[in-house]
Every structure is written in structure tokens, then in C-alpha cells.
Amino acid sequence: MSISLFTAEVRMAIAVVAVVAGVLALVLGRLGRVEAHRPRLEAAGVATTVIAVIACFTLAGERVIAFAVSGAAPADLVYNEWRWVIGAPWGRAGIIIGSLVATVTLLLGYLGTRTERLARRTLLVSLRAGACAAALVLFLEPALELRHVTREPNHVAVLVDDSRSMQLTETRDAPTRAQRAARVIDASRGVLERWREEHIIDFFTFSDSLLPAAENRLRLPAAPRGDATLLREALESLRTRYDSRDLAGIVVLSDGTPTGRFADGVEDGVAQDFLAGLGAKVHTVWTGAAGLRDVSIARIAADDFAFVRTAVKIEATVRAAGIGEVELPVTLRRDGDLVKQLTVRVGGRVGEARAVFEIVPERVGKYVYEVSVPVLPEESVPQNNARAFVMRVTRDKTRVLQVVGRPSWDERALRSFFKADPNVDLISFFILRTHDDIQTVSTDELSLIPFPTQELFEEELGSFDIIILQNFEFAHYGIRPYLDNIRDYAEAGGGLAMIGGDLAFSSGAYYGTPVAEALPVELIPAYGAADSERLVSTEPFAPKLTDEGLRHPITQLRFDRRDNLARWAGLPQLEGVNLVAGVKPGATVLLEHPTLRAGDRPMPVLVVGEHGKGRTLALLTDSAWRWGFLASGRDGDDGRAYTRFMENAVRWLIKDPDLDYLRVESDSAEYKMGAPARLRARLTDKDYKPAPAHDIVFEVYKAEDKRQQSKDAVFSKTARTDADGALLVEAAGLPPGSYRVVAKAKLGDRWISADDVFVVNPEREELEHPEAREDVLARIAALTGGRHLGAASSLPGDLPFSPPRVVRVDRRMDVEIWSRPQLLLLALVLLGTEWALRRRRGFL
């Protein structure tokens, strides 16, 4: 290779200096001969001569070095950089001493030739100088480091947002945000080419992840890929990608509504640290525009749990952007049915408004609720106008109303039973004195209170889980007007029980009343206790368990069937039964009289049924207390039969889900889109033991689908239970929406079913704040030293980028100048010549 130490201009300059100095030297020499002993002239002459000689030697030296290098390095290698390297190990002190020695030698040489003629003197000094230089070179061991260096062009990353929000357009005829971004890329073709001269341009799209893209593809609007705008995450990903290479700068085209870590803006310390540590300028282009019109349900604040028959609040926040003030109806639906509607005023300067719904769940279970606002015609984003959530309704305390017509041991047994249960709130009202009891004292000596008829039977009736009318006749207390409240209460889902005695059933004149409609027995037509022989029997008897009674949860005193029968057989006899005309169709007789008959069936003693959504129970005797207290007097009886019986009855009346044979549950109330719904079912047999190897049919319907015909199921599967009677099924790929899963199984000869609800959520965040914002983009640009270009239509050519920093040394080679044999030869020649000349002149 050829190496030139000096540029052409320098070489020319040195040559000029050499020529000029040489001419001057000759002139001064000629002058010196004419006028002898002019020391200043002589000195000048010597100086110029020396300069001329040095210049010549420099030029020559360069040639020599080039010659040396080309000898050392092969011709085909290309080096584009070189630098001097001192190879001597003398250290700085050594180098200084060496240079000093050389200078002193030179000086001595100059002084020693004082007597010579200028020309000769010059020659001698020059020779001496040359020799010193050669010696110095040998001493310093200079080498030339040749390097082939590549300056890497750094990268510019162009990020285009392809999240769902980019598909929006502010007004109907405006371009979408994605279209705007594509236009910017398209219009910036020239600028991008110019940038390519110094940088490498990489294109990416980002939404929920960062993906490389091609420029020509980005000239067209990007299809929406992700449901989030994770700008910070994209920048992090970029930083990792370019970790070892140079990032000149980043250009971001977005509508400016980041979700993820930048969702709250970039004002917090963590975000600012991150941006500062990014090490690259971020220039931002806003592809959004103002004027988006949208109304959305931004947020719903509701408890996951609610208690049955207890009011619960659901708070929905309605957000409006870009519309004038307007009154909007906000609708709350459950399973597709309208529950409530409120009106809010939102829009204009009112960006957000709250709608607070108060509802009272009536039943235990899981329900899908949805809050929605209507879609306005000019809205850009209709998808965020509704939001669904699941609420689980459980029971806190069981609230029981016990109304008693007269104090009795039966009443006491029931009261004691309820009072002993900490999960029961008992409200009881006993008629301690009837209308025909004589009154000998004034009322302030009595502790009696008036019967709060209206408060109980009208205002607060719905708050109870169970109402028990125990040997209670309603007449004389002004309750007749409220009897249909009691029936409606049962119809709406409440538990209603009537316990017998001389004031109950027909003896209490209930025949023909609304309460009689709810009872599971047909009453004998009668209007009071006047003809009691027709309405009651007073003989003691042992009640018989019917077939249904053997299976029914209420009459399960023992788990095992035989034990249960034995237990019932061992109980004390009952004394007396209220007579009825018959049993209503659909009602179930659990205990019956052994001898008496009602029509063509045995007289019932314990009957259960359903009225509307509620359950009803008729216990046609007032001596059930004997199953407890009397039984406790017998050897071997723990006296708990009454308690057990009542516990079962209460659970049945309030529809405790524990009593269900089949249960199905989704393992989560809400699923993200794409996550499979895991549905668990559990089946027990009639004795509540796990039922293995039974088929269970799963069907998933949309929650609004009330008819639930199998052909409309969005998912269905039949599978078999395992040894624990359990089963797990996965329903995958359900689109966003609310669903009900219905499980059916055959137990014995009956089909039983259970259901549960769940919601599959669409990815929300992206469309939660659909209006485009500039401020975050501007801040990011400001914090990183970039420029915010606003709604530019193309990229400007003068965007500042960091220059390339990275230098990569591909090849290196050290050429040792001093070890060239030619140099040594030169030094020897010069020294030798000087020595010879001196010798001739007689110095040596």
C-alpha cells in the first residue's frame, strides 16, 4: 500500500520552503563571501541552509517511510487511518534525555564548524543533523500503526402505532389516524432517502408489542393489530434491540393515547428517568386530531359481592368527549332484562358524570349486570358504550319473622331454635292477649305493645327471608288487607311456612284468602274455629314418612336411609293434626297421617311446595316440639330431632344452594378475551353423596338468551363425572359477551339442572380514552431532546439525530519504521560522510 504522511498541500508547502530557504542560503553565502565576518549574516545563512536541508530531508523522509511501509505491508490491504506509535520502552524521561542528547550533539556540531565556510559548515551541520535524526529514530523506535476503520452509520427507528385506536376517525369524512400515519410515511420518501446516507432507517409498528415492518408496507394504513398502545414498552424493547448498536434517534407516529405504563402521562419520576436513560432523541408526530365524539361507560365501581335482600350500590361513570351537553339515559340490565334506568347530564364542560344505581338482589347466585348508554349518531367509538360485570349474591344472616297466635311450647321450641343460631336475625311477634281476654288493669301496667301491623306486613315484609305463621289467626288484628302482601312475598321468592294449631289453616279462617293460594294444601271451607271437630283431630298418632319424605332434604334426620327411617319411627307421637281438604298439585307430602284420609289420599301432616319463585311449607300440627323436648326424656335420644328438622326446613325454605344436587361454576367471573372458560360441575346423588360416572351435559348460551334451546348454544359438551362426582370442561374461543352455562344431569328418573354466569371481556383499555392527545407525545419529545412535530404531514429533513459514535477497527497493523534496514543504512551513510568530510578538513 502507499502511504502519504502529508497531504499534497503540505508537501507543496515544504517544497516551497525548501526552495526558498535554499535560494536564501545561497544568496547569503554569496554575500558572506563578499563581506566577511558578519556573524549575523552568517548565522542567518546557516539557519536558512539548515531549514532548506530539513525541508528536503522531510520530503525525503516521507518518501523513505513510504518506501519502508510499502515494503512492510502487502499491497492489497487497504488502510484508511494511521498514527504514530513510539515503540521505545524508555519512558517519557528517556525520550526527553535522548532528544536532549541529539540536540546537544547537533549544537556541538554547529559550534565546532565555526571556522568553516558557510557552505561547508552547512553541509557538515546537516550531515550531523541527519545522523542525529537517524540515531533518534533508532532510539525512539517509532512505528506506524495502520488501521482500517469503519465508521458505522447509526440507526434511526421509525415507530408507527398500529393499535386499535388508530382505526378511529374524528368525524365521518376525515381520514382515520392510521391513514394519516401512512400518508406521513409516504410523503416523507425523499427525506428518508436523505437520512439513509448517514443512517440506517428501521421501521417498526407497535401496539401491544413491537414488530419490524417494511417501509413500503407502511405507506399504506396499517391494519389494527393490538388492543393496547404500549409506548413505553415499545421504547424499552427498542432499547434492548439496539443495545450494542447506535441509535441515532426515534421517530414515533401515534395518536397519543398510550395505555400501559405511560397511561398516566410521563410526569412521574420513573417515566422521566426512563426517558432520560433512553439515550436517544424521540421525535413525535401526532396522527390524531381534535374533534372525536364519544360517549362511554368509563368505569364501573361495584362490589363483587352483595347480600341477598340487601341494597347494593353500582356506580357507573359516563364519560363524554367532543359533544355538547346532553341528557342521556343510563340503563342497568341483568341477564339482558332491564332493571333500572337513570338519566345523567354529560358533555360540554361536563366531561364525566356518575350514575348510581341501587338494587336489591333477591336471590343467591351469580348475575351478569350490564350498564349501557345509547350510541349517539356522531359517535366514533360505539364499542365502549356498554360494560358488563358479574356480581355474586350471597346470604348474610337469615332474617326470620315468627308470628305466633298464642304462646305455647311449640312456639317456644321454635323460638329457642332460632335464637340459638347466630346466623339468624329473629323478629317475633306473639299475641299474648287476645281480644276476648279480660282486661283488669290499665295498659301502663302491662308490658304489651300494639301489633305493628303495617310496619310488619307492608313496609318491611320484603326484608325477611322466611315468614312463619305459627298458630296465628289474622282476624282481629287488621291484617286482612295485608294477606295478599304475604302471598306476593312468597311469589317473589320469599319462604313462607304455616305451622298448625287451633288458630291455623282453616281454623284461622284462611280459607279463601290470598295466603291460602300460596299454601301447598287445599283448605277445608270454613271461616273460623267454631266447628272445630271438622277442622282438627286431637288423637295422638305417629306420622309416616312418604316416599318423597324418605328422599327430601327436609326430612333427612339421618344420612343413611335405614337410619333415617329408624329415627323417625323412634320419635314421640304427635298429638293432633289440622285437617285439610287435599294437597295442591305439584306439592310434595313428606309426612302423612297413618289413618285419616283427605279425599282419596292419606291426610297430610307435612307438605312442601312452590309458589311463584318462593317455597312454602305447611306443618299441620302444633306438637312437633315433642320431637325435641319430649324425645330428650327418652333414653338414648339426644333430643335433637326437632332442631335437625327445623334446620333442614329453614335451609330448604331459603333455597340454600348447599341443598342442590348438581352445581356448576365457572372458575372466574370475568375472563379476558381469548382465555378459555373453565367450567366445573359437581354432582351428588339424592343422599348427597358424590355421584361418579354420571353424564353431565354442558351448554353455554348468551346471557340474554332466555329460551335456551340446545341449537342456540354457543358451546356444548357432554362428559362423565370422575370418582368424586366432579367434572371440568373448558370452553375456549368465546367472543366477548355475557354467558350462562347450564349443566344438566339425570338423577334417577329426573333431569336436574344448575347454571352459572360469566363474562368474557373485550380488551377495554384501548378504547377507554379514544380521544387523541398530543400532550404525552410532546412531553416525551421534550424530555428526550427531540422535537414534537404535531400534526405534520411529512417528516422534515432537518430533524436532529445523534452522529454515529461507533468506530469499528477492522484491521490493524504496526509498521516499525526504525527496524527497516534501509534506515540503518542511511544513518550509517550520513555518519560516514560527515566523518569523511571532517577528516578531510582535518577535524578528526
Add this chain to the structure above:
Amino acid sequence: MNRRSFLTGAATAAASLLTLHLPRWARAIGPGSELHFGELGFGGGSSGGGTGHSRSGLERLGWELAFRTSIEVARENPVAVSIAGGGEKLFETPFLYLSGSRRFPLPQARELEVLRRHLTFGGMLLIDSAEGRAGGDFDASVRQLVTALFPASTGPAPGTGPAAGLVPVPADHVIHKSFYLTRGAAGRVAVAPSLEALFLGGLGGGGAPGAASAAGRAAIVYSQNDLGGAWAKDHLGNWAYQCIPGGEMQREHAFRLGINLVMYAMCLDYKTDQVHVPFILKRRRWRVEDE
């Protein structure tokens, strides 16, 4: 109108008035639902030398109950019951009555067990001293009986064992407001200032004897003021005894106390609950007010 029709009309009116005021007998279905007083006799017969009028007293109390309250009282009242022989019969009468004026022997362990079971499972025993004074022989036997039935637990944990014996019934106990608002415990005599009771299931056992808590059920109630004597009538239909010192007013209060005791036996702490009812009633927000 003529005299005949007037008389007929008057007779009809009188008869109908009378029917209005007939005591409520046995309309319950089955005798088991009516109220029987179970009169305890220890060692056969009535208790050690009672006044002999306890039977009449209970009968009269039954009448008054039937008249004045909605409780159904059995016509054959009281019923003699015994704890000897394992007594399922005993359990037919949750309300037991024991009265006397002399010492009586402590029943055997097996019999005590039956009585204890009866009281623990919900029975109530009213002990009525006819001695006419506090702290006599009968009183000693009673306390011995109570201690044998429910030994005071020596452990410190409250609420685990039976109460520490008989403790005075506080003046604000629900017994004194279960039907009438009563004060004091007067019967035929007024030698003891208040009733005493043994509470089960509440904060008893190990607590200070004087701390008779309202929590817990009074399974045994003990009066030293001869309530039965105040209630009794002799075979002529006159009041058997005079009430000292309060006279007929005291007798009336004795009846009221008796009625309260029976009401308490049947309704337990119903009246205490009534205070809380307005709050409990409103406790659950089961409805939202629609504007």
C-alpha cells in the same frame, strides 16, 4: 214490648256476655299443646308437708291465665308428676312446680339426672316455699337440691358451666315484664325482697354470686313468699289465706307474678327482644327509596 220478650232478650244478652268471658279451655288440638302444670312430689305424694293448697293455687293460676292471656290452659290442672321411674311423663309438662314447708330428702342420683335433663333441655321449675319465713328447713332442702342438680363449676371460664347456684333475679329481668310490669316478689307473705333463680347457658359459673346476669335462661325460679298460698282458694270458694301485709293488692300482684312466670316459661326473653325490634326491623336495607 212485653215481659217475656224482654226476659228472653236479657237472658240472651247475658248468655252471650258470659260466653265472651268464658276461659279458654282445651281448644288446642291435642292435650299436649295445652298448658299443664306439673306438680312435683318427692318420694311420692305431694312434697314434704305442703300447705295442701298448692293444688288449688295452681288451679286458680290456670284460670287467671286462661282469662287474662291467650295461653291455652288444660282443664285438668295441675298434673302430678314424679321424677321417680325415669319419667317420660315428666317431659310432657315442661313447667314444673314444687312447693312445701318442711325438709325433704334429696332425690337419688338417677332421679336427679332426669330432672337435670328436663331443665337443661328447656324445662322450668318453679319452687315455692310455704314456710312463711326465709331460711327455714324447706329452704335448706331447696338449696341442697339446686346444688346437687347444678353444681357450681369451679373453673374460671364463664358461660361454660351452670350458674353459681341461685342468684337474685334483678328487678329489670324479663320475668318482671313478660306480661305485666311487676316489682318485688310478694306472695302470701313478703319475707324475701326478690325471686331467686338459677340461670343456665349464660354467663354463670365462676362469676361472683351476686352477678345474676340477664343472659341465660332461668331454669329454676325460687320464691320464698308462698305464691301458691296467695293463689289458693278453699273448698268454699273463698281465698284460703290472707296476704300479709299488702292484702288484696298483694294477692293481685302475686297472680301477676305467676302469670309472668308462665309467660316467661313459654316466651323466654321475647320481651327483651321487643326493645330491639325497631332497630332489627330497619337493619337490613332491603329496599331502595325511589324518588
